[in-house]
Amino acid sequence: MKEFNESEIIKDLKIDARGVGIPEGAAEIFINRTMKEAKKTLKNKSIITETDLKRVIVKELKKYHKDLAYVYQNRDTIV
């Protein structure tokens, strides 16, 4: 079991966003809004699987940038 580490997720998302070609300012806004919404959704849950967390983040990211959401969704299934 791992503790929820928001800063690690944000760091990964920032790398992905830059890799996908989103300008830094826009990426920051997308990521902050996504994390805010994700935390709101998961507010009542004390334990959550990584898959569920990923699903919630991807669902929120899709609203802002589909390519970023696709990369984040598939980051462990490329090779």
Next chain:
Amino acid sequence: MNILEKQPPTCYNLNMNVLISVGILILAMLIMAFLQITPGVFALSYHYAIGKYSKKKASRLMLFFIIGVEIITACVLLSVYYLISILCFGNFQPETSILTWIMIGILFAFSILSAFYYYRRGNSTKLYIPRKFARALDSSAKSIKTNSDAFVLGVISIACELLFILPLFIVSAIELMRLDLHSIPINLLAILLTLAPLFPLFIIHYKFQAGYNLANILKSRSKNKSFNRVILSLSYLIIAVLIICFKVNLQ
């Protein structure tokens, strides 16, 4: 001496046997170019490198990745060629040897394997390699910092693909050895064989330079999965059939 007499132009003696050998080598190159671990790791590490560093540094890291891939491929081909040539100094004759039949069996097996088990089930581009290996490759791609990291990752990604590469190199080494030096530029074929795994890497590099991102590349890889399977499977099958029909002495 008649000074008007011209030197005869160099003409290559292309008989059927030579054409079949060249055909086998071209199919081997095709398979090498269609294997997926190295392009997958390359795309992933390129994506992370662009995400972390400047474009210039990312390009330099990827150059070292490519050098790693090329060097290990050349080393493996040369080692296999050397081992086969040692065998050929003895009584080894590929036409009648049991090794050829073993190779044919392996090629048939890989034809089936690449059709059904090269990719894992699902929509993703997950490959046959154990998940621990895949995770290790993923985290190595993520943590590339120096040129040597990139070089080592290139070497490791080819090493992970050795299962599918080794039988090809054994067959190719035998064919290269059989070719007559005067009939075809063998060195050129050997060089092309070692360069074959780089073709998809150059395409991915070009795509990144042209503004594509990892999502576009992944989507196209995912879309072409079936085509990739068919090409791999058919190429292994055709090589095996060509060896049985033209290279093995059945009497």
